[in-house]
Amino acid sequence: AKNPVRVLVTGAAGQIGYALVPMIARGAMLGPDQPVILHMLDIEPAAEALNGVKMELIDAAFPLLKGVVATTDVAEACKDVNIAVMVGGFPRKEGMERKDVMSKNVSIYKAQASALEKHAAPDCKVLVVANPANTNALILKEFAPSIPEKNITCLTRLDHNRALGQISERLNVHVSDVKNVIIWGNHSSTQYPDVNHATVTTSSGEKSVREIVIDDNWLNSEFITTVQQRGAAIIKARKLSSALSAASSACDHIRNWVLGTPKGTWVSMGVYSDGSYGIQEGLIYSFPVTCEKGEWSIVQGLKIDEFSRAKMDATAKELAEEKSLAYSCLN
Numbered sequence: 137a138k139n140p141v142r143v144l145v146t147g148a149a150g151q152i153g154y155a156l157v158p159m160i161a162r163g164a165m166l167g168p169d170q171p172v173i174l175h176m177l178d179i180e181p182a183a184e185a186l187n188g189v190k191m192e193l194i195d196a197a198f199p200l201l202k203g204v205v206a207t208t209d210v211a212e213a214c215k216d217v218n219i220a221v222m223v224g225g226f227p228r229k230e231g232m233e234r235k236d237v238m239s240k241n242v243s244i245y246k247a248q249a250s251a252l253e254k255h256a257a258p259d260c261k262v263l264v265v266a267n268p269a270n271t272n273a274l275i276l277k278e279f280a281p282s283i284p285e286k287n288i289t290c291l292t293r294l295d296h297n298r299a300l301g302q303i304s305e306r307l308n309v310h311v312s313d314v315k316n317v318i319i320w321g322n323h324s325s326t327q328y329p330d331v332n333h334a335t336v337t338t339s340s341g342e343k344s345v346r347e348i349v350i351d352d353n354w355l356n357s358e359f360i361t362t363v364q365q366r367g368a369a370i371i372k373a374r375k376l377s378s379a380l381s382a383a384s385s386a387c388d389h390i391r392n393w394v395l396g397t398p399k400g401t402w403v404s405m406g407v408y409s410d411g412s413y414g415i416q417e418g419l420i421y422s423f424p425v426t427c428e429k430g431e432w433s434i435v436q437g438l439k440i441d442e443f444s445r446a447k448m449d450a451t452a453k454e455l456a457e458e459k460s461l462a463y464s465c466l467n
């Protein structure tokens with residue numbers, strides 16, 4: 137039997153956490169034959185609720201779940217973890233300035249960087265979900281210099297999956313027959329969902345999405361804004377932000393990273409830019425990646441037209457601004 141993998145979920149008593157931990161315990165993140173030990177962290181005011189989640193995990197009698205640590209102690213939570221999913225964060229409340237939210241979150245991520253550095257397994261893979269996800273991940277990277285930068289990522293897989301979903305609805309095909317959309321940039325409304333390289337499997341073979349959708353107007357405007365604003369649409373409908381889809385895509389992100397992407401398929405991940413596609417180094421930016429043997433690599437050589445270039449640069453510019461705001465909050 138395989139040794140259990142230790143998976144940390146921060147903010148585990150929150151709504152994404154509540155959807156995410158049972159998925160991990162069922163094998164949706166690491167596969168149906170991989171035992172797990174869940175480490176759940178939350179803050180003191182949420183301690184009782186967190187304990188309730190632990191009770192439910194016990195009651196669900198998950199065969200793969202070999203242990204549960206529920207704690208408000210960061211060091212204990214991070215101890216020997218192999219995977220860290222960072223969902224905990226300060227939500228933006230009415231009347232708060234962007235800078236106030238940023239300031240709260242970057243100090244949280246600075247502190248958690250040190251805890252991960254000290255206590256996590258040396259090869260720990262980190263996924264940041266809490267917003268501003270790219271910038272929180274960047275701060276985590278900067279303040280955890282001993283964690284390899286390739287191990288620190290942020291979630292844009294939900295946006296990627298939303299784009300697949302919109303194409304599949306539009307064409308009335310199964311979502312699993314659509315692939316290779318790309319989310320470029322920031323997990324914010326400036327993200328650029330790009331379908332120029334996406335394909336659909338049809339009864340007469342693989343076709344490009346542009347060829348089948350025909351309506352360029354829809355692809356160049358409504359499709360993009362629908363994906364960019366899907367989070368707000370969910371809040372309007374549910375009176376709560378997206379949780380099950382965020383949790384599910386966090387599992388997708390880690391599963392593909394650890395177990396690999398299928399041949400011929402890429403996914404979107406926020407990763408530390410190496411300058412690919414002219415995106416400045418020093419930002420955590422969402423790129424198309426393939427994964428093999430536990431490592432991602434950015435898909436190279438895709439043709440970028442002028443329309444895409446402008447949108448890719450605009451979202452990079454926003455990330456550079458967020459980065460300076462984050463640093464001004466820390467000083």
Ligand code: NDP
Binds near residue numbers: 227228244367
């Ligand atoms: P959620 O579980 O709904 O969301 C958690 C974080 O994920 C938020 O930052 C949220 O950003 C972000 N997020 C990223 N992508 C998405 C997405 N697609 N849809 C929805 N959210 C997304 O928040 P809760 O308030 O229910 O839970 C947060 C938990 O964190 C609580 O249990 C709280 O106690 C804990 N917490 C921990 C702190 C710490 O570690 N020091 C500090 C404060 C809270 P957005 O706000 O933009 O929706």
